[in-house]
Amino acid sequence: MKYLMCFIIASMCVLLLSLQRRAKRDADKDACPTDTGRRRFFSLSTNVASNRTVEGIRERVKSGVAIIENKQNAHSRNPIVPAGAVSYDLFSKKCNACQRCVEVCPTHALQPKISMDSLMIPQLILTQNCCLWDCTKCNDVCPTDALQKITVEEKTDIKIGRAVWLQKNCIAMTDETACNACEIACPNGSISMLQNGRKRFPIINEGNCIGCGMCVAACKAAPIKAIYVEGFAEHQAI
Ligand code: SF4
Numbered sequence: 001m002k003y004l005m006c007f008i009i010a011s012m013c014v015l016l017l018s019l020q021r022r023a024k025r026d027a028d029k030d031a032c033p034t035d036t037g038r039r040r041f042f043s044l045s046t047n048v049a050s051n052r053t054v055e056g057i058r059e060r061v062k063s064g065v066a067i068i069e070n071k072q073n074a075h076s077r078n079p080i081v082p083a084g085a086v087s088y089d090l091f092s093k094k095c096n097a098c099q100r101c102v103e104v105c106p107t108h109a110l111q112p113k114i115s116m117d118s119l120m121i122p123q124l125i126l127t128q129n130c131c132l133w134d135c136t137k138c139n140d141v142c143p144t145d146a147l148q149k150i151t152v153e154e155k156t157d158i159k160i161g162r163a164v165w166l167q168k169n170c171i172a173m174t175d176e177t178a179c180n181a182c183e184i185a186c187p188n189g190s191i192s193m194l195q196n197g198r199k200r201f202p203i204i205n206e207g208n209c210i211g212c213g214m215c216v217a218a219c220k221a222a223p224i225k226a227i228y229v230e231g232f233a234e235h236q237a238i
């Protein structure tokens, strides 16, 4: 009973904190840039040829084109944690829930988790906001090594998850509106547009995607985004 009361009180505190952070996040709509201008570093993503096919792209992308999921809404099966954490399991063992990383996160994507087993342990919520590809602020302030110190260069080689395209939600598919906001936002050119008749739709290079969620933040589909990030149980090298 005592534990339940503590949990309820702590949950209410977290809820208040989350509401306060949501207000801040909504006020800061430019936290995730919609054009990083870094597409040129990956040759596949530019200048779509009209005869480009999925198979053609698959041949050119050694690591494989991401599977297209036929869902309307999706949530990551694994909690997502920043690069330098290695895995959520390891991270949650080392983290003392001090919230320093949450406080410094410029996009407010890092938020405390509300659950009995890991109350206040932060995780990345990449549904509206992103983890900036060139930011290591949370790593810099973490006092316990739950988030190891990493450089921006090291960060860009770490995959914390993979972007998944939800075909049914994509406005480039559902009407004939031209949209390539996700392609423009991707910091490492992991998204290219495939021409199919009068429509152009995004193809994700899963091997190159680091799971930053910048495409998700930029996605124009509403009310439900057409891309989400599926977190990895253990981070991978690119
Ligand atoms: S790296 Fe930066 S943007 Fe990403 S979670 Fe940490 S503080 Fe937030």
Ligand code: SF4
Binding pocket: 162, 163, 185, 186, 187, 188, 189, 190, 191, 204, 208, 209, 210, 211, 212, 213, 214, 215, 216, 229
């Ligand atoms: S999650 Fe992947 S596809 Fe989306 S912007 Fe980041 S690197 Fe690009």
Ligand code: SF4
Binding pocket: 165, 169, 170, 171, 172, 179, 180, 181, 182, 183, 201, 202, 218, 219, 220, 221, 226, 227
């Ligand atoms: S930004 Fe969203 S709606 Fe636009 S093409 Fe990309 S996935 Fe589709």
